[in-house]
Amino acid sequence: MTTARPTVVWERSLWDRLKMPIFYALLIAWTVLAIMPYWLTIVFSFMPKTAIFDPPRLWPKPFTLENYRVVLTAFDEFPLWLRNSFLFALAATVLRVFFSALAGYAFARMRFPGRGVLFSLILGSMMVPFVVTVVPLYWMAVKWFHIYDTLWGLIIVWTSGSFSFGVFMMTQFFKQIPRDLEEAAFIDGASWFTLFFRVVLPLARPALLALAIFSFQGSWNDFFLTLIMMQSPENFTLPLGLAMFRFQYYAIYSNVLAGSIFNSLPIIIIFFIFQRYFVEGIAYTGLKGV
Amino acid sequence: MRRFKWFPIITALLILSIVSAACATPTPEVKVVKETVVVTKEVEKVVTKEVEKVVTKEVEKVVTKEVEKVVTKEVEKPRTEVRLSGWTASPEEENLLRALLYECSLQNPDILVKYEPIPSDYWAKIKTMVGSGTEPDIYYMDIFQFPFFATQGVLQPIDDYMAKEGVSRDEFLDTLINAFTWEGKTYGIPKDFNTLGLFYNKDLFDQAGVDYPTNDWTWDDLKAAAQKITDATGVAGFSVPPDPGRFPIFVFQNGGQIMNDDFTDTLLDSPEAIEAGKFYTGARAEGWAIIPQDVGVGWQGEAFGKGDVAMVLEGGWMVPYLTNQFPDRNYSAVHPPAGPKGEGNLVFTVAYVISKNSKNPEAAFKTIACLTSEESQVKVLTSGFALPSRKALQSHEYLQNNPVANAIFTGAEFATPFMWGLKGETVNQAMAQALERVYLEGMSVEESFKQAAEEIRAALKE
């Protein structure tokens, strides 16, 4: 992961000298834009509920943990929701990333009858808005498969529904990887499985990582499908449980904000840990240690 | 494989984060959990212990005496399970419902109620469930949605069960019980209701030196007071949102209607409605009223709480909202002002209904009867979340001591149910846009309302 000294030294042009300041200016500007709403959410989640309509401020004052206390303790089932969310997100991520990579590799590299049609169908199935498939999914879960109101049923349905995106993404990324490396191994007599596990997966690590992050976040935040698939309060996930703080006529925003911070925290932590595995690139700064 | 080194690290981190998250949850103030949910906890205990007993048939220590009696009966006859669904209100109301359910489990020991709240998109989910015959035995029914469920024949008529249990229609406010009646049959027992009241900010009235509103006010009084307040304080006197849940009462007060009696046509382009529209939208044009969007909010309740408007027409939900968000607001409420043709109001009401697919309609009705009994309704009333549907409670001391609740409760007398038939939401949208066209594009009320009426007619014809 460490970067060795560049083996090739570029000529320093005007662009070289201006490049970094421009990058930093751009990065800082967008960072402010990106962080501000989130920061304001944090600030107001630590303020009393009566202060929610105050002008925005950068630091919570008066400071209180009350909103978090309410969110964490208002409903008995809270620990269950948290557990369900983690199980759901973990299982969905692992299943989706692995099987999507497997299928994506076949679509990107192998020749088999029906490949073009299948790929177009998979791509096309993403184009129908989800809202009209809700009723069929409910019927199937309740009447045919009896997986309604179960966590593993939710995992299966969510993962299956999200394969289209995963396969499409992995196919495009595998297409991007030059074939030379595989061809070398192929000539050595390696099987498709060896190629996939030993050569291609390590090369596609950043893409797998990105898909894993999307999958974790997507399943962790999923709302509508979970709402349709779950019935008993003890089977709810966190977003569903937190929706109980929005009422028919109004919402106590402080609680909603605290809930959303609590809900997004695991994703941010996971993202922060995992993004380190995107090693720095090479295009401008020099060459990666070989 | 060197390249795979990160994998165990990630797995370890994931597990670590799960563990830490799971541990972190209860740490903040565990004591309070126990305080707030005592009732629910008890319910769970009772349920599980009894179930054990049914199976093992051995005597065990029980939580209370009443339950002990229950258990002896239990052994002979297993409990009937009844499912109950509703949308979710505040955590406080959730706990109130759970407490009532607990009380009812003592009263009806042979019935086990399974409560399954639907936290969002209630109608999408309940309609999907009904379509596949998997809906709960008992569910919430809003009057706005009732005609659709009634005409599709998916609800259980409850008159026979009422007779059996000795529950009479006369015990409930006429407007409410009649609203849930279709083709001579009763389909639901109203659980609570709301009407609109004229909420006013006392401080702004004092500041402008204007007398507080009374139940006898008319449109002219409203206009005069709002104008004075606007002039004296710079804060708008009144609010006229493009909201189909507020505007119609002006049509009623002007002797008009939104829909005809059998909901096959709209009367939005009748002279009565157009005249009401002119008064309503004119208020903003003349400068004594605002729409909430003028002050950057989507709901006038928020504008009222912030002190950006002196009077609004809102329902009883304002009380917990203001208590929570704007505890310093000094306010009260009276009946909406009367128009040229007298009083008029909207009533928003929700009933418990029983599914036609229910396998245990009798047990379901027993549960409803208990949830809407006078005892239960007193608890609802005194908790301050909702107004009870029983006539007997109109003289309850809580109402005598709470002018706001009293104004909302007695408003039912002149009220029309908030319900526009099978295409109700289309009517709502057309009405809102009719007002918006006047506000945003300066279209004349006649033209705008005519356009809305045509949109509604086109939708009804489909």
Next chain:
Amino acid sequence: MTYTWRRKLADWLTAYVFILPVLLGWGIFVVVALVMSLYFSFTSFNLLKPPQWIGPVNYARVLQHPDFFRYAVPNTLKYSAVVVPAQTVLSLIFAFALDQKIRARDFFRTAFYLPSVTSSVVIGIIFVWLFSPKGVINQLLGLDVNWLYNVKTALPTIMMVNIWSTTGTMMLIFLAGLQDIPSELYEAAAIDGASRPQMFRYITIPLLRPVIFFVVTLGIIGTFQVFDQIYIMTKGGPLKATTTIVYLIYFWAFGDVTPDMGRASAAAFILAVAIFVVTMVQRRFLEREEV
């Protein structure tokens, strides 16, 4: 011949083994569900009662509905035409910037991704507040515009919010794409004396092409199906200025007292065909490769 034929068959079988798990899950829970809703689109279906076959009437009812061509289609097209190029270009630039050896890169990447993590309800609350008449945006710009309650500015405001919230996701995809390009290629090119603009032009962009196709397709699907933020921030208003196709579909499916799932499904398939056509057209430009 027999050997290659056998080898070919073995390859086919391997390929099917690779796609089998996906095919099972997708085939059952996506394809079957889609076939059922395709069936609904030819029926009169109010959710409570079983669907009744009425033929292709619903398709005509969608196309003839006054709101469809007057508001939903133009609004959706405008939305897509602005948001897709903006988020693609911005996220590509940011991905390049964050792929550099810069200070505090971890922090920047996480910060850039934050909008994608923030829940859409909270985004709604925050932006309604930022864009309110007395809000921060007006104070900064010295304006007095009711951004979300003005027929002219409501849709552009939601476009901005969407660009803001999706750029992080797209950035992450591009970042992964840039990283998937083996460094050996750049090394070889550098030894051959290629300049960096040349390397960008002849290595990065061609190799990134499948990923660009992916991001643009994703953008088209996402913008053609925009719903969440509109539902939370403007409810399709004011005066239908932000009514989009999926907003109409949602209203027909679940919005009114009497659901009209038949028409909603028909509209959904009309939309899917439109997205498919647009995607295939841009594929011709972006993905010309032999596989």
